[in-house]
Each structure stands twice: as C-alpha cells, then as structure tokens.
Amino acid sequence: MAPHSASCYTYYELTTNVVIDQLRILLAGVVSPATRSAIWGKWVETWSHFPLDGFLHSTKEAVLERIPADYRIGLDKLGELLPWPEAAVTAYEVFSYTPAMDTSLVEFLRETMGHWWTPHMHTIKGGMSGLPEAFKKELKKHIKFGFTVTEIEYESPSDDLHRKVTVKGFKERKSDGKVVQKSIEGHAVIVTTPINILRQIKFTPATSESKDKDTPLMPMKFYKAIEDIWYGPSSKIMLQCKTRFWETEYQIQGGFTKTNLPVGQIHYPSNPGFDTIPKRIKEGILLVYTWKSEALLFGALTPELAVAEAVDQIAEIHPQIREQFEFGAIKAWYNDPAEQGAYALLKPRQVQHVMWLMYPWRNIYFAGEAISFANGWIQGALESGLRAAYQFYARTRALPDSKSLCQMEQIRDLDSRK
Known part of the structure; x- marks a missing residue:
C-alpha cells in the first residue's frame, strides 16, 4: 500500500500513530511512576535512533532489527504501511514544508503527542515579548x-x-x-x-x-x-505593507501559504480572539520564516538584499506586494553573536x-x-x-x-x- 500525495498527511498519521500507540501499550496497567518513567525513557531512546526519512523508507523487518526485542510489540501494522516510495516521501516533505526530514523521528512524534500546531497551543496577549519584559520588570536591579x-x-x-x-x-x-x-x-x-x-x-x-x-x-x-x-539555522523576514490586502482581496485571515520557492511559507500574522489592532491602522505585516538551506541563503545576504529577494518571490504569489510593500527587516539567528543558531x-x-x-x-x-x-x-x-x-x-x-x-x-x- 503506497500513499498518494493527496493523502500524505493522513498516511503519515497512520504510520507514525503505530509507534505512538506502542507507548500506550507499554504503559498500560503500569502504576509506578518510576517504572512508567523508565519505560517512557527507553521508548524515546529507541525511536530516537531513526531519522524520519530513514524510518519511512524502511521495511517493517528493517525497523524491528534496530530496536530491542521487548520493544517490538504492537508494530505489526507497520508491515502494511512501510516502506514509503521515494516519491511519497518527497511529496510529504514538500506538501508539509518539512525541510528537516533527517531529524530524529521523536522530534516529529512529540508534535503529534503534544498537540502542537493545533488550537491547543496558546500565546501571550500582546505578543511573546511580554514574557521577557515581565522578567525584566521584576529583576532589572539584578541583571x-x-x-x-x-x-x-x-x-x-x-x-x-x-x-x-x-x-x-x-x-x-x-x-x-x-x-x-x-x-x-x-x-x-x-x-x-x-x-x-x-x-x-x-x-x-x-x-x-x-x-x-x-x-x-x-x-x-x-x-x-x-x-x-x-542547532538548526533559521531566518525570519518581516515585510510591512500599506494595507492587509490579503484579507480584503483573498479573505485570508491568519495561517500561511506553502510554496516551493526559497521563501518556503508566507505567513499572515493574526491574533484571533484579541482586538489588538485599532481600526485606524490599515498597515499589515507578511512574514517569511525559513529553515536549513533557505535560512542560510537569506541570512548570507545583506538585510537590504534579503528583503528585496523576499518581496520578489512573494510577488509570484501576491503580485500586489510590489505596490504595497513599505519596508522590511530580517533576523538570521545564526548571524547573531549571542545565539549562533536558532534552536536545537x-x-x-x-x-x-x-x-x-x-x-x-x-x-x-x-x-x-x-x-x-x-x-x-x-x-x-x-x-x-x-x-x-x-x-x-x-x-x-x-x-x-x-x-x-x-x-x-x-x-x-x-x-x-x-
């Protein structure tokens, strides 16, 4: 059974959920916190040995050979779901904009188990900068x-x-x-x-x-x-426009557009549920968030060139930006002496x-x-x-x-x- 590109998300969930369900099987009936912790730790270490693309390319037999005998339970269904053909792996990588397929499998499992990228996630009203500002207010005499x-x-x-x-x-x-x-x-x-x-x-x-x-x-x-x-490289480019034309012309309210261009994803920042933008303010911000080689590409340019390149690429999706663009800025974390990388x-x-x-x-x-x-x-x-x-x-x-x-x-x- 091979996944079709149109159902890559569903097929990905079916495949990885076999591994997640195994943890539930291993923990079933275990009461002791110490034992549960030990089982969880060994499960994480076991599946951390696989990169995502390597796991999807493997047969069930190849997977079983690489894990301890007592952690092979509940995996029979992998025989129906693996291996993925190369075209399917590529389709998922492009369709989901997952540029780090060589990352450890557990990095992806945690996102599913933790309900990340879902409405379960929360942010700070007024922006995430409120967090360090709160610390600064209380601790500024000691910093x-x-x-x-x-x-x-x-x-x-x-x-x-x-x-x-x-x-x-x-x-x-x-x-x-x-x-x-x-x-x-x-x-x-x-x-x-x-x-x-x-x-x-x-x-x-x-x-x-x-x-x-x-x-x-x-x-x-x-x-x-x-x-x-x-530490993965990442760059973020912010582009201020005269109006939020994507809302009026395309009815886009938040979310992002996936592309096969170096800009990767075009984000439309929003704050649903919070009326934080006064009606008199017509300007809006488009955001480009890149990782890996794309991040290195933009980060290696001067800020002026990086912003200009981002505008040119976005214009292939939204031609209006050429007239709407006012100014922009870039943050390339690996170029920051205090960071030298975006995140682990x-x-x-x-x-x-x-x-x-x-x-x-x-x-x-x-x-x-x-x-x-x-x-x-x-x-x-x-x-x-x-x-x-x-x-x-x-x-x-x-x-x-x-x-x-x-x-x-x-x-x-x-x-x-x-």
Whole structure:
C-alpha cells in the first residue's frame, strides 16, 4: 500500500500513530511512576535512533532489527504501511514544508503527542515579548547587561551546601570602550545559554591551595553532548505593507501559504480572539520564516538584499506586494553573536545528550530550550528553567529528589576519571 500525495498527511498519521500507540501499550496497567518513567525513557531512546526519512523508507523487518526485542510489540501494522516510495516521501516533505526530514523521528512524534500546531497551543496577549519584559520588570536591579561569560570555575568540597562557583568574563566599558575583566561568585549557577554559546565557555575545577585539589574535570560525556547537539539555522523576514490586502482581496485571515520557492511559507500574522489592532491602522505585516538551506541563503545576504529577494518571490504569489510593500527587516539567528543558531533540532541518537545535560554537574545546572523535550519552543525554555531551579531547591533543602541527584553525580565522577 503506497500513499498518494493527496493523502500524505493522513498516511503519515497512520504510520507514525503505530509507534505512538506502542507507548500506550507499554504503559498500560503500569502504576509506578518510576517504572512508567523508565519505560517512557527507553521508548524515546529507541525511536530516537531513526531519522524520519530513514524510518519511512524502511521495511517493517528493517525497523524491528534496530530496536530491542521487548520493544517490538504492537508494530505489526507497520508491515502494511512501510516502506514509503521515494516519491511519497518527497511529496510529504514538500506538501508539509518539512525541510528537516533527517531529524530524529521523536522530534516529529512529540508534535503529534503534544498537540502542537493545533488550537491547543496558546500565546501571550500582546505578543511573546511580554514574557521577557515581565522578567525584566521584576529583576532589572539584578541583571548585568553586556557581561560576556568566558569561564565557570567550580569546586567540590565534601559539604555540598558550601560549594562555590565563580563565573568569569569581561565587559566593555561604555565610557572609554576598554574591556574590563569581571567575576561573580555564588553557591550555584544555572547556565541557560544556547548550546553553541555553551561550547565556548570553559569549565574548570578550582586549583588554589585553599580549595579541593581532587575536584574532577568535566566528564567527556559533557563535551560530547554539547558538541553533538545540532542547532538548526533559521531566518525570519518581516515585510510591512500599506494595507492587509490579503484579507480584503483573498479573505485570508491568519495561517500561511506553502510554496516551493526559497521563501518556503508566507505567513499572515493574526491574533484571533484579541482586538489588538485599532481600526485606524490599515498597515499589515507578511512574514517569511525559513529553515536549513533557505535560512542560510537569506541570512548570507545583506538585510537590504534579503528583503528585496523576499518581496520578489512573494510577488509570484501576491503580485500586489510590489505596490504595497513599505519596508522590511530580517533576523538570521545564526548571524547573531549571542545565539549562533536558532534552536536545537535533534538528529538521530542526540536525545541521549539532552538527557545527560538535564542533570547538574556539581553546582552547575543547565537549562534552555535545547535541554528540554520541547526544544525549539519557548515552552521548552520555561520547562527547563523550572526543572533546574527545582533541582537546586531540592538539593539545598535535602528533599527526596536530591538523593537521585547525588547518585547521578557519583556516576559522573567515575566517568570523569576514566
């Protein structure tokens, strides 16, 4: 049975739902939270080995050969659904605008299981910038802007609560442009930088006479994790038009148009349910959101050329934009020195690196969208931040969860000495 292009979405759901339903079978009747967590973790790791395109191209027999014997239950229907012919895989990639088919299968399964890209998702009234603005309002007295972190020094005395970390870096003085070295000492640090920035920070054990000389180095698994987690490039181009002509001429209210052009998708930003645009404002914004090679293409151009190229391509779909366009701007995340990539987009087997970073090293905790199961989303950043904060709280308050953290640390000590 081969999927037709017109039914690629339905056929995709039928195929991937076999894998999702397997998890429900494995968890059926299991009450213990620890056992359920272990089953879920092994299921995620098992299916993370497959890229989406590789999975769709495989036969049922080839899939079964690559997974543990006890995780082969409930997969009989794959024999009817796999393999997909090359034309069907290409049709799905184009029709769904899924440019990263070589990404780990679990990246796609989570979207279905989490009801992403559906009305179940929510946004912040007035725009997502309201989130950092709220933090800024409460914490502005404690935020040190313009501080570039270059090194984090940690120590390992026997008394866990008296460990210290020192964050070192530099800041450019506004008065004369001179670079000034600075350091901040604390009992713990939660590192929330993008992975590409994390790679550039040195982690060193304290070595002075007054400190513990037996503090181990960071395990190689840490460096392996931050080296392997792949960050996808992405570019976003915003184009302001004199009027929202797509609403009046095409009755387009929100959503997006899929194309086979480098612009990929043309988005029509809207805020359904919120009357946030005063009626006197006639202008509107079209949005181009690109990934992978298309993102590199636009990001490599000057802002002026990128905007002009986007207008030319959109004109093939909406000729009115040539007369309607006023001005535009581009954001290419991999060109931003503070980002150097848009978000984590996991390749096969990389989910194990994310799981490793979910535990602290000494009093260094890691968070950020990449170190979550909602990588690429603000939700992932929030979840990981809460997790890291709770881990620190559990350890300082000697809560039951702190025992598992200490056990994990002992294992990592052994790894670092190998």
